[in-house]
Amino acid sequence: MTQTLAQVGGFFANGAALAMAGAAAIAIPVVIHLLTRLQRRPQAWGAMRFVIEAFRRHRTRLRLEQWLLLLVRCLIPLLLGLALAGPLIAGLGDGVGTDASGRVVCIIIDDSLSTRALESDDADSARFEKLRAAAVKLIDELKPSDRVALWRAATPAKAMFAPPTLDHAAVKRDLKTLEPRFARGDINGALTLASAMLKQVDTPRDRAFVVVLSDLAPDTLPIDKAGDPTLTRLQRQAHLLVTKPAATRSNVQVTAVASRRRMVTPSAATGALSVPVRVALRRFQSDDERTSKVDLELVARGPGRKTPGQVIGKHSGTMTWQKGQNNGSLNMEVSVDPQALADLASRRGGPNVGSAGGGRTVSVVARLAEDDALPADNLRIATVELRHRLTVGIVDDIDAPATGDTAIPSRRWMSFALSPRAALEARQPGGVEVAEASAALLDGKAMAGWDAAVILRPDLLTDDGWAALRTLAEEGGLVVFTAPPDTAAAQWPGLLPTKFNLDWTIAGEPRVLDENDPLKVWSLKTDGDPPTELALLAPDFEALRVPIRVNRRFDVTFRTPDAGQAWLAVRDGNESKPLLAYGRVGQGGVLLLATAIDLDWTNLPTKPLFVPLLHESLRGVLGGARSSGVDDRLICGRQPALGPRWAGVQQLVHEPIGDDTKVKRSKRDAKQVLLRLTDAGLEPATPLPAPGLWVAAPQSNGRVLAVNVDDFDGDTRTLNENSVAEWLDATVSADNWRWLDTEQPGQSLASHVASANVGWPLLWAVLVLLLLELCLARWFSHAHAGARASAGPAVSGAAGFVQQAAQRAAESKS
Template sequence: MSFNSPWLLWALFAASVPIIIHLVNRWRHRSVPWAAMEFLLRAARETRGTKKLLHYLILALRVMAVAALVTAFARPLLGSFFGWGSSGLNEVLLVLDRSASMDARPDKTSSLRDAIPPLVESTFAQLGHCRLSLLDSATGTVTQIPAPEALADLTVSKTTDGGADIPALLQKAIPYLEESGAGKTEIWIASDMQASSWKPDSPLWPGVRQRLAALPLPPSIRIMALRDRPESNRGIRVRQAQVNNGKLVLDLEVLRQGFNPNQPEDVPVQLSVDNASSSATLQLAGENTSIRKEIPLPQGKESGFGFVALPHDDFIRDDISFFTFAPKPLANILIFGPSGEVGKTLSLMSAPPGLPGRKATMPGNTREAQANLASQSMVVWYGPPPRAEMEKKLQTFIEEGGIALFLPDDTEHGTRHSFLGVSWGATETAPSEQYYRLETWDRQRGFLRDGSDQTPIPANRLRAVRRKPLLGKYRTLASWDDGSCALAQVRAGTGSALFLGTLPRYSWSNLADGHLLLPLLQRMADRGAERFSTSISLRVNDASLPQSATDIPVRLDNAQGSHPSGSPADTAGVYRLGAQTYAVNRPWPEDMPDQITDEKLHLLLPEASISSMQSAEEAPSLVQEAWKLFLFFVLACLLMEALLCLPGQTAKRPSPTTRP
């Protein structure tokens, strides 16, 4: 417990006044023997013990009343977040979520992040002489805070356009706690509890719990859960920007939350290309609307930058999305495997005749394939998995941003050797006159997502009579009707590898009809070619942001009014570094309002203390003044003392009877 006026506690000596008065009253009376009183004293001796106890109880109530009155004047502070104080605490490590969603304004006056410094400042006095350190989600480093009141003015406490990874932050906090040797420590986690920041399915959580418990003095964990969100919100993002026939084609996606999905609305939007602004109207319906917008470009214009912005609402940071555009680079596709029907089909679907920007090559041997690998956008590999030197080269290709598709060989047995932890089992054949049917696939994101008009690709037309089950650890993109995986994905570095469970050969499946294979190969080729594009779209604080030892990024767009100017490490925008121009945006999961529940949180951190707070116009506090409670206690003590001082009821004498 702490006090706003602790110096008044010196007045607790006043609690001794009733005891002094009691002793003085006893000393003032002298005992004088008197024979006439002996009889009365003997009669009262039987109740002397009870009366003595009664006097002591009255005296104790008077002492407690005075002590509670003095304590009330000292204005004590209590709070559920800290209980009755954290005595002996040496350090508090504040883990601060600086993600974009922390800048939401549910009370229309201040962001969620603005509530953190007042919360810390108003409660830190309880802890006495204690060190305050900050571990923020943007820098991932520990900063010593000289005083709690300085927290609001520090750059490392400001909200960014980036995301957050709470389990990764806690993993970074453990070495600091091990090396600091601060003694008794508490970890305060301040977050808006967005599920994308807490990552409940992250494989880091078991290790975090074990390492925290293994510390010599395991820290207590307290969570400031700022769960308030705007009642309604719109967010926009540019999924793709490309030039087609002299026009800039923008694929936009608008998310609506808190609106009636059955009530369409027209929303104005600002379009900016090379800082030349125009306006348009978007027709929105449902919770998620995909829109294609075409903007005429000056003759010969093939590259540039811009942004799309909605009117400001309670969450400003998702009202704008930046983009760059440039001519599409040539997508070189390397197809490697035994010559024959499968290779020709894959080549034809990778680079259809008449489709510009595609070039498929089929090297005759592994050495030729290795020589051309660095210039490829995509590799299609069918047959036995790569081995030896080719395996290493191909893995490096993927880790540096390349895309690869692997198909099985046409043998009956499975593969003994795996690539990126994935292999194929023995061939399975469907019963006579039956097929393996593709039933489910990821329609929201990835290579099999729906088109911009929400039309799904016809992947459910795929039929297979033979297949090879996929073995290993992977992410399932599409499944057969019996639930087994048909298409798997493994990420490695900045690229990814996909694995199919059947072949484009009619003795295996109708994959050659193109229902699934054609859109898959085209989208994979586009993704692989992005790494050769001079037009780059990255996330704020992305590890792959362009770096320079001498130059600093220069911001090009004129949208600084909505987003303060900064750097790609913390602020979305369009930047130029040297000859490279690139767009930086918030991570798209920041637009998702889903929050982690307290029940799920207790599974991740079983010993954590959670305090759910609401933002308001007045800064909320984790503690409250408790002087009213002590005044009620004073009143209760005085009432009990008054009741005990009431004279007892005397027995009613019988009335004398008169004789006739």
């Protein structure tokens, strides 16, 4: 009932609608006038010549009377509509003066991450609580006739009540349930929405107010720029009221946490699982010497969504802040507790860590072990893929005899490099397991269970073999090609780009560099950072490349810059030619070593780079395929485009991190975001609203997004009050804005309206016009003449003449 009344009231309070209704009502007297003209009764008349003469003499006056009366009658509904379009209904409803009624109050409340900051060290409430209390108080101080619109300003700015409503209780109800989000504030976006709404509502400027309730964190207002088009436009539509900036607070935040490996496998030496993690920290408004302790946890998800995660590894580190230091980082390594992992694996539906075909996505949670102004950015999460064993197939001409007694065949070099422990000692679980297959017999069946394949004899592959390798790459595997140690011309360089749809050109024959001068060889290009997949080699990457020499190689050219990456390159004169080329195929990739694993071609197998290069390539590519496929720095309020690995996923289900992981969650608390298919691929239909793990549903299959807050949004400093005032004075002029008194917000609105209300004057004008219309209608209808006619003979004109004639006749008779 209240809602219905509010809707009805809302209609009447819709100024534009009423004004338009008033304008439309102008047609009523016009139509009546025309209908009256159409419906005149025919009247035969003998003395027509006198009527015509009288009409000719008084035509101007008669038309003037008609037009004047019509004008007055048209003005009445028009002015009535204009009067009601403003605050009239409200004023009548109040029973109080009309000076402060019928206003449109647009409240923009900042619910960004920074408003989660505590007001002070002693306060228990956040900045947002103070803003909310001010909003509620403002609404309480409004008159029932005032309409309220509400926007929340965290990115993306969103309308909660627009167009404005008279249902104040509903607005307050929503305000009280409102919680600040984890995104940065977008006051400008909210102001744009308010401006658009005000344009639709078409409220007089003097009765429209935009109230910005914000802590005024940095970047809330562009005070470093001159002018703002949104505010410039808004100042023509409404008065602006802004809360004063909140007190600046010091704050330490975890800005990044990332595993230095995308995929973690047991150590080749010890068989232990450990995750190398880098944690970045930042602090605001504090430059003293102090320490910040960071706790790291590895949390494995349970078999079901309702099952709390289990901590399978812990580590702590301490960041020592130097005076004046604001940014820092910690490199830590978290060891996985084998017992905890085993317990988790024993559960029904538990993780498949250790199996050849699967892995386990675990969360790396970095938590700042201290209380500060903003707890929300003290915790950060990343994901990492844990695998006990990778299976790599070496494809060679298995049946070929060894080339010499002392020569080590390529297969052996590769096998040693991939699994040195297995090669030297008894085979133990963990690390990389090597399988072998004949190139000529390679097919999908032979490759079952492989994570990667190293093709030493691509020249022997059959069509089935090529097809099976393509499938392996597309499904997330890595295919490594090396040149066969034969220097003869071959067809495989032409087939490889074709089979994998790579935009590469590979020379048909290897280049041999001056066979007569073995000292003259190609060296590796040693400058440049390693690719992401080899990030762990970064500190030693240059040193590792220096001793590498190549004297035979195939020329590889990328036809387009995006066709591939040169993970290793040789100097060829002034040019740089790829030696280890990588191309992405499906969810996996192809690596081509443009030389053979043969000492006649290169000394790479004998150098320290060879083993880590193979292992990091495997983990990098396979870990990337198993990861989300999107940027690791996913933040709240965004809609990331998901990779092809997310095909078939219908929605994302939220799993909180931190202490919430230990709480059994109810169905009501579950947050879900549907996915939609766009040109860029799958993406959340709505921005991801909260930090935590977002798990693919209905089948997760290890597809998990780690979503964090944007570290820049947690800036708890605020703008300088004087700077804001100067900027607003320059942008919207001093008369058009003022600070909002959060203690008495209603008073800030009242003074603007007193001289601006035209509702009552218009209503008085309508009243005067009504009286005027009555008088004019009476006078112009010549009812007084009709009254004389009905009362007796007229005393003038023809009737008077008759009277006079009768008197003369009587006199004659006498």
